[in-house]
Amino acid sequence: MEQLTSSLTPRTPSKSPVAGSSQQSSGSVAKRLGNELMTLMMSASPGISAFPKNDGNLFEWVGTIEGAPGTVYAGLTFRISISFPPNYPYVAPAIKFDTPCFHPNVDINSGGICLDILQDKWSAVYSVQTILLSLQSLLGEPNNASPLNTDAAAIWNNQEAFKTQLMRHYRPL
Amino acid sequence: MARKDFEMVNRCRRLPVCLEIFLDELRQKFYLVREDVDSFLAQYEVCSKSSVRYFTNVIVFQQSEDPTHISKLIFRLKEWYDAWLPSEELGATIRNAFILSFQTQLYSTLGPAFVKGFKDLIASTLPSSDPEAPEKPPDTAMWVIFETLGFLDRYESIIASAGYEHIEAYVLENCAGQWAEPMMENLRTWMSEKIVPWMLLMYGREATTTDDARVMLANVGSRFDFHMAKTLCDLRTREIFDIIVDYPDSNGALQDLKECLQRVDQRGALVKSLRKANRKRLLHPGADTRLILSQYVSTIKCLRIVDPPGVLLFKVADPIRRYLRERPDTIRCIVSNLVGDEDSGDSLVDESEPIVPLQQPDTEDYTDSNWEPEPIDAGPDFRTNKPSDVISTLVSIYDSKDLFVKELQVLLAQRLLAITDDNEVKVEKERRNIEILKIRFGEAALQVCEVMLKDMTDSKRIDGHVQSQKASIVHPTIISRQFWPMLESSEIVMPGQFQVLQEQYAKEFSTFKPDKRLRWLPHLGTVHLELQLEDRTVKADVPPLEAAFIELFSEKNIWSMDELIAAVGSVDRSAALKALLTWVHKGILREDEQGTFRLLEIAEEASPTREQPRLASTQQEIAPVTSLQQQQAEQMKVYWKFIEGMLTNLGQLPLDRIQTMLKFAPGYDQTIEQLAGFMEAARREGLVTVKDGIWKLTPK
Numbered sequence: 001m002e003q004l005t006s007s008l009t010p011r012t013p014s015k016s017p018v019a020g021s022s023q024q025s026s027g028s029v030a031k032r033l034g035n036e037l038m039t040l041m042m043s044a045s046p047g048i049s050a051f052p053k054n055d056g057n058l059f060e061w062v063g064t065i066e067g068a069p070g071t072v073y074a075g076l077t078f079r080i081s082i083s084f085p086p087n088y089p090y091v092a093p094a095i096k097f098d099t100p101c102f103h104p105n106v107d108i109n110s111g112g113i114c115l116d117i118l119q120d121k122w123s124a125v126y127s128v129q130t131i132l133l134s135l136q137s138l139l140g141e142p143n144n145a146s147p148l149n150t151d152a153a154a155i156w157n158n159q160e161a162f163k164t165q166l167m168r169h170y171r172p173l
Numbered sequence: 174m175a176r177k178d179f180e181m182v183n184r185c186r187r188l189p190v191c192l193e194i195f196l197d198e199l200r201q202k203f204y205l206v207r208e209d210v211d212s213f214l215a216q217y218e219v220c221s222k223s224s225v226r227y228f229t230n231v232i233v234f235q236q237s238e239d240p241t242h243i244s245k246l247i248f249r250l251k252e253w254y255d256a257w258l259p260s261e262e263l264g265a266t267i268r269n270a271f272i273l274s275f276q277t278q279l280y281s282t283l284g285p286a287f288v289k290g291f292k293d294l295i296a297s298t299l300p301s302s303d304p305e306a307p308e309k310p311p312d313t314a315m316w317v318i319f320e321t322l323g324f325l326d327r328y329e330s331i332i333a334s335a336g337y338e339h340i341e342a343y344v345l346e347n348c349a350g351q352w353a354e355p356m357m358e359n360l361r362t363w364m365s366e367k368i369v370p371w372m373l374l375m376y377g378r379e380a381t382t383t384d385d386a387r388v389m390l391a392n393v394g395s396r397f398d399f400h401m402a403k404t405l406c407d408l409r410t411r412e413i414f415d416i417i418v419d420y421p422d423s424n425g426a427l428q429d430l431k432e433c434l435q436r437v438d439q440r441g442a443l444v445k446s447l448r449k450a451n452r453k454r455l456l457h458p459g460a461d462t463r464l465i466l467s468q469y470v471s472t473i474k475c476l477r478i479v480d481p482p483g484v485l486l487f488k489v490a491d492p493i494r495r496y497l498r499e500r501p502d503t504i505r506c507i508v509s510n511l512v513g514d515e516d517s518g519d520s521l522v523d524e525s526e527p528i529v530p531l532q533q534p535d536t537e538d539y540t541d542s543n544w545e546p547e548p549i550d551a552g553p554d555f556r557t558n559k560p561s562d563v564i565s566t567l568v569s570i571y572d573s574k575d576l577f578v579k580e581l582q583v584l585l586a587q588r589l590l591a592i593t594d595d596n597e598v599k600v601e602k603e604r605r606n607i608e609i610l611k612i613r614f615g616e617a618a619l620q621v622c623e624v625m626l627k628d629m630t631d632s633k634r635i636d637g638h639v640q641s642q643k644a645s646i647v648h649p650t651i652i653s654r655q656f657w658p659m660l661e662s663s664e665i666v667m668p669g670q671f672q673v674l675q676e677q678y679a680k681e682f683s684t685f686k687p688d689k690r691l692r693w694l695p696h697l698g699t700v701h702l703e704l705q706l707e708d709r710t711v712k713a714d715v716p717p718l719e720a721a722f723i724e725l726f727s728e729k730n731i732w733s734m735d736e737l738i739a740a741v742g743s744v745d746r747s748a749a750l751k752a753l754l755t756w757v758h759k760g761i762l763r764e765d766e767q768g769t770f771r772l773l774e775i776a777e778e779a780s781p782t783r784e785q786p787r788l789a790s791t792q793q794e795i796a797p798v799t800s801l802q803q804q805q806a807e808q809m810k811v812y813w814k815f816i817e818g819m820l821t822n823l824g825q826l827p828l829d830r831i832q833t834m835l836k837f838a839p840g841y842d843q844t845i846e847q848l849a850g851f852m853e854a855a856r857r858e859g860l861v862t863v864k865d866g867i868w869k870l871t872p873k
Contacts, residue, residue: 037837041814051815051822055833062822079822173824 029088033058036128048132050082059084063095063132064173071140072163077173080111080135082128092122095131099173102166104142104153113138114148179263192267196274199257203278206253213246214286240294243287244315247294250279251318276323291328295335298374300367316374325375332375333393336368337400344404352416352423357432360401368397399436406433410443414450420471427478434479440550443479444488447472451489456496462506469493470563484548494570504580507567511581511610564613575842578618579804581610583658585622589629590650590697600629624656639681647678650698651691659804663696666742667717669724671695695721704761707774711761718744719752723761726772734768809851812838816852817870820861825869828852 037058040050047066052058061082067073078099085091095118097111105114117126117134147153155161182188217240254275259267298315319325325332343363348356373386376393409416409430416423416430434440454460455468469490476486497503568574585603592599607622632651639645667675679691700720704711715723721741725732732740738749753770756762762770815838816831826834832848835841843851852868855861861868 034837034839037818038839041818041838042811049818049821051819052834052837053823055830055836058837064822 029084029086030058032089033084039127040129040132043129045129045133048129048136050080050128050132053081059086059088061128062098063128065132065136065139068136068140072159072166073139076166076170078139079173082131089124089126092118092126093128093131095135100169100171101139102149102152102162102169103139104144104147104149104156105138106152107148108152108169112148114143114146116143192270195259196270199271199274200278203282206250206279207282209249209253210246210282210287213242213249214290217242217246217290218286240290240297243290243294246287246290247315247318247322250322254321272323276327279322280327288328288331291324292331292335295332296339299335299339299371313374333396336372336397340364340368340397340401341404344401345408348405348408348429350412352412352419352426354425355428355432356405356425357402357429360405361398364398364401369394372397402433402436403439405429406437406439407442409433410439410446413443413447414454417447417468417471417475420475423475424478427475431479440480440485444485447489448492451493456492462497462500462502465493465497465500466503466506466510466567469497470567473563473566482545482548484550497570503570504576505584508577508580508584511564511577511606511613574614574618578614578621579658581614581619582621582625583804585625586658586660589625592629600626621656624653628652628656635682635685638685639678642685643677643681645674645678645681647674649678649691649693651682654692659807660694660697663694663744664742665695665718665721665744667693667695667721667724668740669727671700671717671721671724706761706772706776709776711759713759715755716752718748719755722749722752723756726762726770730772730774731765732770734770737770808840809843812841812843812851813855816855817860820868820870825867827866828868831868 037050037052047068048064050061050063053060053062061084063080063082065078065080067076067078078097078101080095080097080099083094085093095113097106097113100108101111102108106112113135115134115138117123118131142153142156144153144156152162152165155165182191257271257275259271261268316325344360348360369390372390372393376389409426412426413430416426420427430443434443455465472489472493473486476489477483479485568577571577585607588603589600604626607619607626610622611619628651632649635651636648640648666672675693675695679693682691683689695717698717699714700717702711702713702715702720702723704713704723713719718741722737725737725740734746734749734753737753738744738746753762753764757764757770760776761773763773765771812835815835819831819834820826823834828845828849831852832845835843835848852861852863856863859871862871863869
């Protein structure tokens, strides 16, 4: 039932009248996203940030992640896009890298990310902030056991060669 | 006999030649007249010069020159005229030819010096403005001579201007600074009693009956009346600022002005003059906001008298309102007036003015049968200013009344927290104020204030209950955090017995209300202390910080300031010093060396520090409630986070996009102009850069 409602609901909280329950739910989703935005803005975690793309649509965000100092990604900044489903937070948001990111768990072409908490390990207690923090730590500590980018996984242990490959693909903002 | 001769000459057709010869002779002999004129004018000038020298330091409204010489000259001219005038028997033609020729010669002789003298002479014929001076009988003979010599026509403008100047002098002398009574009536009486008889000599000379005279005077009379009105109007226009200052004692002057403005079109000048005076004397940093407000209120009242439709007011008020909007403490001033602060001096609001709900600038009422078109000089953005009450006008300085309501809450919080000893009377007074304000602002707007008042009574009830369970000397005021304005937070931890008392009370409270928890605001409130020292007992009412410090001294006698600050948590050094100095002044502590204090168990006699305690030091000077302005600054910090967030992620944005994106920030209510100012401030701090109206963060 949940699935069915979600597929009927427009992805954006549109102004057109929709069925009572879904309207209510999209309203409460928007409220939750508003709160998350507020929390994110007010708690200054260094190197992570996100903001809605457009006014009026709280479901599409743009995020920014800076590589943590001490890792090969230090000093680099990556842009990501976050798309919240209408039944958020029961379903994880869809996240992908917009800046090409050479990383064992990131698809270099599509920007897709292989991270457990974004798939089967997702829980409603996570928030934008926890996702961003997880992504930031994922950059420094990849899960080489299940790579999306096998080339990257292969040369991870040779950090210098990895850095060269990384910089070849990297585009500054 | 002569007639026969004359006819003979005429029949011989020698008459034109004779006339020619006669006129020629007149021209040649005219030097005699000229000599006389010159000698009289010379005498006049010598006399007037000496008199000028005499009178330089004395301001006299009457002419200082003595025109008697001119008067003599006039009579002498008349003698010449009579001497040469052909006898009447010779017929009108010849007489007219003579008159024309004589006048031509005369006028060419009389230069500017005579004009000046003539004006003096005319002025001397005017009724004296000094009521003590004996009334002079009008010198009719002289006016007849003027007529004969043709002066009345030739010098009419000079005569009139002498009259105008006389009126001006009289008006200025009698009306300047006299605002209590309307002057117009008196002036008109004066005109008809004094000036009209004089005018009759000049303009009514051919009148045979009074009706005739009235008709003749009608035209010129209205000119003089206009001049009088204009003079008065100019005078009042110059004085308008002070007239408004003096209101309501200057009611008379305002009535005059109203009447004058209907007669004379000086409305533009009045607006200009008042705006200039306001700019120069009122709207500058030196003027107190209260003062500006009360002058504004007076201006409203005054200009409503002068111009009921309110066009003048609208034009004058605009700069004042714009200026007030920029003043940070305007709202505070208005609100404190609304709640009737005792210490704020006289109220802006008339006690007698009925309390009415705030009026919104309402739309045109098309069913109004008394509708009138807007006055002709109303500007395009003129809004019909229905005579609304003063408070509505003041509140309408701002776009929304929310600001007032917020400020009202802050003010109410301050006043409620300042109440000590369960002063029920004061709480009741606040309640009464709020009830009155409800009528103005509406029930909904003041709901929060209602909660605050309810908290006060509830605290008393809860305290009563807690005390009945377990008596305590702590009497807290329990307030609902959500509904009170932000209170200044404090990190003070009350030491020793205070803490014990607080904890006991909190425990009782939580058994009474298990779902609620007390969070102490220990820096607010008052403590009644009784200090038992070796040789004396001291009673004092002090703020909590002072109490905390002195409590610490019961542990040991000597503390350094840093130790004290550490013991109560964290406080400002200056606040700590102030608290300690309170005790020093009371002769209980003594500063041994810089930053070290010792308890004086035994009073030190003749200690230089034992002064009368300063009253100010025992009272909390800083307001415990953060003002609206601070709250706004706090709010702007939140908004800045959002701006930072959007610029980090979205790169660069134009101002209007930032404005629309900021609606994600809860409670964002700034206008785009305010945002622009804020961004500009951020740019000056080097946080952002702007290029072609696109803002972005300064790269780190």
